[in-house]
Structures are given as C-alpha cells and as structure tokens.
Amino acid sequence: MRFVTLVLLIISSILFIYGCSEDEQSSSVGGNEIIGKDGAPMVLIPAGDFQMGDVFNEGDSSERPVHTVYLDAFYMDKYEVTNA
DSSP states (O other): OHHHHHHHHHHHHHHHHHOSOHHHHHHHHTSOEEEOTTSOEEEEEOOEEEEESOTTSOSOGGGOSOEEEEEOOEEEESSOOOOO
C-alpha cells in the first residue's frame, strides 16, 4: 500500500510541476509538447532517477530497501483524463 502511495506522490509531483497554466506551460516545457493520437496535448517528462521505497520505515517489507529507480523520458497527457 505504501508503494502505491509513493508512486502516486511522485506522479502528483510531476503533474504539479507541469500543471501550471497554459501560458506558463508553453514557456516551462520549452517546446517539448506533442499532440497524441487521440488529439490530446502531451508533455515530455524528462528522464531521471528517484529514490523508491519506504523512506519512513513504516510500510511492508516489500517496500524495502529504499533503492534508486531510473525512468526513461516519456510523454504524459497534459490534462487529466476521466471517464465522465
């Protein structure tokens, strides 16, 4: 459960960084925006690494040890997607 929470926190942080207004988005992304197959705008999430795991030593044993995870660059929808 803590693993899922950590992953959601990381994704939320990424979305927060790229979640500024559209005018700010254009300048902060630096032209790394594309239009997806469905016509929705997408932004480039740069490659990098982060520490994954139970940094507070409160979770399950499957969440330890804390380790470095590297993610390749990927594109993510600029706006949230819902079923509604």
